[in-house]
Amino acid sequence: MLKFHDEFRRDAPTLLDVGFGRGESLVAVALARPDWNILGVEVHRPGIAWALKEIREKELSNVRIIRADVLWLLDQFIDGRVFSELRVFFPEPWPRSPERRLIRDQTLPMFANACQPGAIWRIATDDAGYAAHASVVLERFPAVAVVESAAASSRCVDRPETVYESKGKGAGRRIVDLNYRFEP
Numbered sequence: 001m002l003k004f005h006d007e008f009r010r011d012a013p014t015l016l017d018v019g020f021g022r023g024e025s026l027v028a029v030a031l032a033r034p035d036w037n038i039l040g041v042e043v044h045r046p047g048i049a050w051a052l053k054e055i056r057e058k059e060l061s062n063v064r065i066i067r068a069d070v071l072w073l074l075d076q077f078i079d080g081r082v083f084s085e086l087r088v089f090f091p092e093p094w095p096r097s098p099e100r101r102l103i104r105d106q107t108l109p110m111f112a113n114a115c116q117p118g119a120i121w122r123i124a125t126d127d128a129g130y131a132a133h134a135s136v137v138l139e140r141f142p143a144v145a146v147v148e149s150a151a152a153s154s155r156c157v158d159r160p161e162t163v164y165e166s167k168g169k170g171a172g173r174r175i176v177d178l179n180y181r182f183e184p
Helices: 004-008 024-032 045-057 070-077 108-114 128-140 163-170
Strands: 014-018 037-042 063-067 083-089 115-125 144-148 176-182
Touching: 004 037, 014 024, 024 037, 024 045, 024 063, 024 083, 037 045, 045 063, 070 108, 083 108, 108 115, 115 128, 128 144, 128 176
Parallel strands: 014 037, 014 083, 037 063, 083 115
Antiparallel strands: 115 176, 144 176
């Protein structure tokens, strides 16, 4: 099991950034919240390399990166409710294979069991189908409450525009930010 106090050498709120891509949002939140522990989970090696370069250049000591599938990590290495915030920005929408989506009925208990009561789950996507799917799945899950609906959602202040977001905007897609809170 991961021991965050040992890994970060301090007790602090811990944010999990899932699938951070090139790490723009990972680095931005680490800079904005030096008093938080930031854990990034990604499988794409070039993105990890870019993020590590930025973390080193900016001398960030509050970030750790794990190259793994987040569901495997949650199942095998997370014991208890350790995360104060969870972020999933621009996940793969899997339009032809919705059973592979990260946010689905089968995965929500894993995320809920790893998050402290009151933890915030922030999601951003440029795929309208994925936004609708995530809204439906999350709003029927009893352990989460809507902080802001898709119609009234607002962008997280420490989320920069990423390469993925700018590509979506360039293609004329609307960015949707969803915000939920894990309930006890």
